[in-house]
Amino acid sequence: MPEQLAFTIEVFLNGLMAGVLYALVALGFVLIYKASGIFNYAQGVMALFAAMTLVGIQNGQVPFSHLINAIFGTDVHSFGWSVHSGLAIVFTVFVMIALAWMVQKFVFRHLVGQEPIILFMATIGLAYFLEGVADLMWGSEIKSLNVCAAEGACLPQGINMWIDETTFTAFGYGFFIDNLDIVASIVAAILVIGLVAFAQYTKQGRAMRAVADDHQAALSVGVSLNFIWVLVWSLAGFVALVAGIMWGAKSGVQFSLSLIALKALPVLMLGGFTSIPGAIVGGLIIGVGEKLFEFLIGAPFLGGATENWFAYMLALLFLVFRPQGLFGEKIIERV
């Protein structure tokens, strides 16, 4: 196999893996948008918040220790224990559920019936608020997140070596795929299957779909909107936690984590705001597209770092021809 082609395929595979991570973030957006019509800009910050909370609980950090020290002149930093990461994840899930409940109770219950754009702005405000709270709670320095190393590797560490060697013997060229990306893909697949099963086969899941379909009809057959919205925000919080763990393990838990929300937006545009399969397919297209573009055109001809805008341009061009995205519901307008 020619070298250049092999390289391209390798880039393609890595793009696919990156796409899975984008899709993971986009999934959280779609869940909330479908059920409540809120375009949740804070999804990325929720991922950051979840990852920071996880690390903070793992390391037994005292929440708001900086603030407490500044006000009372004390010097507390840590409880002095460290929590098993499985247990820490459970705690973090509880924190995210509490957050969902508070967001619903204090923000969006008061904004029912407002225009979508007002709701969108409210989520931008929420994003700032959460970011500030996360920094105040756990400190803003870069933290490393290690879920797997504590209990031995989740996956056999050698799996990328194995892929490398197998493909080398098969094609005469060894593909390198990051371990973490493989884990992320598997987790994402499980998560999507789980979500779909939840939506199809459980009572709450069916109620959720009913709300997504028609608020008033759902209300009239006795579905509690408040409960469903808290449920949906909790689910989005859970998805954010998973995305936060994946991205945090990849590049450290820091502010830039919240910017993955921006990466997920073109994915949504491409796939349509209301479609779960759209989020996944869109994520894969964007992931592969931007890696291939960077590799084939961006780096050699345009000076590199095209990944920042390529996804947006692709989505923009695409939207001009199909304004509702790949799988979105057709936009029907009436006067």
Next chain:
Amino acid sequence: MFYREAGDFSTTYAEDQQTFPIKFDRYRYYVVLFIAIFVIPFIINDYWANSLLVPFLIYAIAAIGLNILVGYCGQVSLGTGGFMAVGAYSCYKFMTAFPDLSMFVSVLLAGVVTAAVGVLFGLPSLRIKGFYLAVATLAAQFFLVWLFNRVPWFYNYSASGQISAPERDTFGILITGPNTEAWATYLFCLIFTVGSALVARNLTRGSVGRKWMAIRDMDIAAEIIGVNPLRAKLTAFAVSSFFIGIAGALFFSIYLGAVEVGEVFGIQKSFLVLFMIIIGGLGSIFGSFAGAAFLVLLPVALKVVGVDWLGWPTDIVAHLQLVIVGGLIIIFLIAEPHGIAQLWRVAKEKLRLWPFPH
């Protein structure tokens, strides 16, 4: 009692149609203008100019620009930072390529260039609406910042990749570069701010503005009654980008002096200006000023209270600022979705009847 229109009769159409038909409003406006032009330049010092007044004036222009697009025409844009960067870089190119050009001309030309770029990125708005458009304008934001980072022609091949303003004067008075006087930079920005506000105010209450508002309220209905959506949307993008470009040019040349594009004109800037118009009030020129003043004052006030009075570390104050800004936005949206401008209107209503409400 204090605010009243009794006895204020207009006898001509011109009087009836002026910007401030009520005498009280008109005189208040003249007083503010008088103080801004004839009092402040004599008492201003570097601290006040650099930390409050000049950024306030510049952000006010940007907020007016964005308000035209979002508040009047209903096209949500998250590309403000990118358009400000276009203004800054084109101003820089004009300043360095034509050293004899007056700064007034450079800044205005920068606005024209930005307007052209704005129209280009406004084209998709004809097909895409709502959230999809908001996200699509992010393409402008990221692409433009990348462009100014990567193409050396834009920063004149300087080694640092930054642009820094050379010394330029207007009527013999130095207004850019490190050796400027506070009052000169202040007055220069003030001229642009007052001019922008006048132009914007008169555009928005004229036929162009009415078309924008028709498109905002319901574009299909507007099209049926004869508003050309192509022209209305593109003029909104052009005018809005023109103001934002001027703001970007002033931000770079007068206020900062040297700019690294990713840091100064990043996505945070887009959100900041958007917050200004939300807090100030969508669809209101006064709201643009109020929002700009609020968000320029808030960090300074927090810093004074937190760092200087309470002695907290700066990083905590910076984080608290995020919490407070985010919280305020949510509170504003819940309590008063129309912002400070609406509060002001309500206050005026109350003052009319005070102290004897029915």
